[in-house]
Amino acid sequence: MADTKQRKARRPWWVEIPVMTALGLAAALVIKTCLFQVFSIPSGSMENTLQVGDRVAVDKFTPLFGWEPKAGDKVVFHDPGGWLPPEPAKGAVAGAVGSTLSFVGLMPPAGDEYLVKRVIATGGHTVACHGTTLTVDGRTVSEPYLHPGDDSCSGLDFGPVAVPAGYVWVEGDHRSDSADSRYHRDDPAGGAVPVADVVGPVSAVIWPLNHIGTA
Template sequence: MTSDDRGSSSVSMDEEPRSSHSRDEPLSAAKGRSKRKQLPLWQETILLLGVALVLAIVIKTFFVQAFYIPSESMEPGLILNDRILIQKVSYWGDGEPQRGDVVVFKDPGGWLPPIDSAGPTNPVAQVMAKVGLYPTGGHLVKRVIGVAGDTIECCDDQGRLVVNGQPLDEAAYVKRGGAKCNGPMPTNGACNEDWEVGPIPDGHIFVMGDNRSRSADSSQKMCQPDETECVPGDEFVPVDLVVGKVFVLLWPADRFRWNTRPATFEDVPDPSSS
């Protein structure tokens, strides 16, 4: 036997070398796995759109929603067609609207004319409204003046609203218009008679627009002495109808700002201590 014979081993013609087999098998398996993970572009697009839609619905339901200002009732701070964002986290669980909050709430019934309750008519806008990317109709935007248990009076000798005995300094955000005070009854707009409301029932709030002489709000729904068809209690908004609190003026961009609660409401005492 030669040295060449001793240094070699015989391999059957039917048997594939091990080194070749061990290299080829992982490669083919990896290629198979790679092919299974890749989706056609159109399928990936549908999947991404589906995820985005679910996220949008979740965000609208629990966190943030877009709305617009439907009238001039919140001037000068918020004007007609301003785009705003509301947040819902503050009212989770036992959280409820606080005095001074600017809130969006569903129409309690008859507060809005039909045209403002209709919402968007464009099909694309209707779809976007359902997922919170476009404002919906049938909602109002007002400022919370009183909460459960509060008593509100109009007005002191400076024309200021008084909540639980504490006058409100609203000069920074109220537009009186043709009124002589900050608490007109919009049926006459002249603030030429005093009024008092409360205590506010549990689970309700009393709201007013910042443009006091041009706002269809709680003060307009109060029963006046000479009214016969007025329903007492219609001036209060159920807390259950509140969608959320305005926290940012989003558009127009040149007026972008965060919305905060005025400091004057911090001085209002609780009803039990007033």
């Protein structure tokens, strides 16, 4: 008798599916807001550490407790202005679906005006590159993560550049294919990125399957 009552009390599938979908989206939104958010890798500027098309999870939890970027961190940050080319227009349906999924954190942010680079120096430090040697405060930086065939300067000498307080100096691991802080030294902050624009550190690659793992 009890089983019969339970079957009768169950919601029909056309009610159950929307309810479960709504709960799933709500949970994804909470995760995106407080824990992790998904971003895509649009270019080869971080090869071979991160590949074009990789989906990475960015930790948004630790920044809530005072985390700040440090040298060596791989971080996602909002385009400080003019670093990215305009994004091609999307169809109305694709744009609406993409915007919804990005809002809840299941896809990269709509517009995807974000970049991923490695922090080289933080506020108060000076960075320079001459010949093949990168230095921070005059000390040589060892860079085992560089793309094969690249060196730290890759033909672009600069500095020393003083990184303002509250900013970070960022460069790509594929140094010869990365339009990073080095190429924006005419910006008001001399190429540095505001810490306020940093979303968080890259914690893991979550797609494709053959790249899954800690970043």
